[in-house]
Amino acid sequence: MKPNISAPIHTPAETQWVEAELVRNLMRTARNTQVPMALLIPVYVGVLWDDIASWMLALWALATVAVVGARFLVTRFYMERVAAAGTAEQLRFFERTRVLWLVSAAVWASTVWLFFDRTPLANQFVCWLMLAGVGMVSSNTLSSKLDTARGAVNLLVLGAVTIVGWRVVVELRLQGPYYHFWLMALIVILWQVLQQTARRLHMTHRRNYELQYRNSQLINSLTRQTQAALDAVEIKNRFLASATHDIRQPVHALGLYADWLASEPELVHELAPKIVESTKAINSLFDSLFDMARVDGGAIRLKLEAVSLERLLAELEVQYRPLANAKGLQLRVRAGRGTVHSDALLLKRIVGNLISNAVKYTERGTVLVGLRWHAGVPRIEVWDTGVGIAPAHQRDIFREFYKVPIHAGTEDGFGLGLYIVSRLSGILGHPVELASKPGHGTVVRLVLTPTDAVQAGARATALDQLPRRP
DSSP states (O other), X not given: OXXXXXXXXXXXXHHHHHHHXXXXXXXXXXXXXXXXXXXXXXXXHHHHTTTSOHHHHHXXXXXXXXXXXXXXXXXHHIIIIITTSXXXXXXXXXXXXXXXXXXXXXXXXXXXXXXXXXXXXHHHHHHHHHHHHHHHHHHHHGGGSHHHHHHHHHHHHHHHHHHHHIXXXXXXXXXXXXXXXXXXXXXXXXXXXXXXXXXXXXXXXXXXXXXXXXXXXXXXXXXXXXXXXHHHHHHHHHHHHHHHHHHHHHHHHHHHHHHHHHHOGGGHHHHHHHHHHHHHHHHHHHHHHHHHHHHHTTOOOOOXXXXXXXXXXXXXXXXXXXXXXXXTOEEEEEOOSOEEEEEHHHHHHXXXXXXXXXXXXXXXXXXXXXXXXXXXXXXXXXXXXXXXXOGXXXXXXXXXXXXXXXXXXXXXXXXXXXXXXXXXXXHHTOOEEEEEETTTEEEEEEEOOOOOXXXXXXXXXXXXXXXXXX
């Protein structure tokens, strides 16, 4: 049994690239045939000189030289201006100039009118041989663009058949020698040969360029995967260094407090809050790491529904108000009625991380969480009066384990909160916008465009294709 192998899917990008490469191949081949085609002109003139009127030869020679000269100029222009251009330029160039190849074929077909039954058989044989060579050159040169090759071959052959047929049927009334009929049959056979040759060469060229394109795509894909693997190693190394540094202090403190409590139990009321804080720091790190593992491991399971934004912000206010009060900050929530099609748990996690981040980097003042509408789309905005973020770091803060250098509060963080925000918002299709001014605070806007179930599911299972920064 033959394996069931599905046919490759030709994308528009692949099709356009292949068509452009076929144009390049045609122009390269045409450049190499310019001199031989030009040399045929004096050969034709020499063969027919004694039998054809000078003015007829001169008229044909001028027309042929004009066409050959035009091809030379077009080819030169292509090599200087278009050869290194992009796909679209290649296709536009050929569409503007393809008629030249058809005109060239028609001009060469007119030679039959000069020599057929007007010169000795030996000279006619030489002319037919040269014309067959022109047909083979045209079929080979233009085969990259099959429609043009077929058009040129049809004009060349049908022009010759028309002239021969007019002589045999109209002028000689079928009373000429029998070799006229065999000649027309040979012309038709040559026509089929030229058509088949053009088609087969075209398929060969096309398949070669399709394979070249797919090999290039495969190499690029392997390169990206290799780079992704190297990035993963770098991330792991960063993770180990960051996690080791961040977890050492609370674990060490927890051990000291435990030893202290064992030796002096009467200090339990003083040491217990410190033990709790160290435990919370460790739990916070592990929670962030588990979130990151779920996001990057594709373990996100979406449950899309109509989410009440009023209820969502009310729940977050209850959860984060104690955290803000503990730092002496005001947490103000300005909610409003409205719903959005999204995942309630993931959306809550995103907004919660934004609020937690705002509280963490604000020493005094207010953290404001508000719901606003813009062009019919709700946006959750988190404002703070914290230290702000310099423009040089505003994109990097969405990277995993990234901490702004010499930034108050970064010593207590793990550099994962905004990374998780970026990844989850990317899955749900909720763009994140950030504006910040050092020393004056930051505002982060979560644009709640409705989540498309199909697209979100695809993004959740193909996270390696999502940008790591909004």
